[in-house]
Amino acid sequence: MNSDDESVIETKVRNSEMSSDVKISRECLNQRVNKKDRKYQDSYIKFGFTFDVEKGEPKCVICLERLASESMKPSKLKRHLVTKHPQFQHKEEDFFKRYENSIKVQKNTMRNFTSVPTKALAASLEASYLIAKTKKPHSIGESLVLPAAIKIVSIMYGE
Numbered sequence: 001m002n003s004d005d006e007s008v009i010e011t012k013v014r015n016s017e018m019s020s021d022v023k024i025s026r027e028c029l030n031q032r033v034n035k036k037d038r039k040y041q042d043s044y045i046k047f048g049f050t051f052d053v054e055k056g057e058p059k060c061v062i063c064l065e066r067l068a069s070e071s072m073k074p075s076k077l078k079r080h081l082v083t084k085h086p087q088f089q090h091k092e093e094d095f096f097k098r099y100e101n102s103i104k105v106q107k108n109t110m111r112n113f114t115s116v117p118t119k120a121l122a123a124s125l126e127a128s129y130l131i132a133k134t135k136k137p138h139s140i141g142e143s144l145v146l147p148a149a150i151k152i153v154s155i156m157y158g159e
């Protein structure tokens with residue numbers, strides 16, 4: 001099963017609140033784990049892992065699987081990425097950060113959970129990233145970008 005069409009992520013993508021609280025929470029969690037031998041490093045995001053503050057464990061931003069805190073080292077994290085998500089292994093930090101942001105947003109919108117195919121999620125994240133960069137209100141996603149995207153796709157692939 002190579003196609004990421006087949007894997008499904010339990011998530012609901014929202015465009016809002018993309019980034020402002022990320023820095024703060026990173027500082028907090030660094031403090032939380034400072035005492036331990038294995039501490040989460042910000043750089044681990046490049047392996048697709050964020051830190052689950054409640055559980056004290058590394059968490060994959062793609063499949064949301066948590067690893068044991070003993071596994072909080074680059075070799076183990078990378079192994080998960082390469083074996084479970086080979087299609088993402090060469091992605092840059094920014095790519096995973098966007099997933100990380102979407103998880104944070106999800107936490108605030110639990111009631112809207114629904115299944116979204118991975119590719120659709122990735123496309124949506126790309127779009128919301130572009131929207132965020134323009135500093136336009138995220139509602140433009142629904143009022144303009146979505147209808148535009150549907151138009152583009154229907155012209156390219158037929159109705």
Ligand SMILES: [Zn+2]
Pocket residue numbers: 060061062063064065080084085
């Ligand atoms: Zn994973």
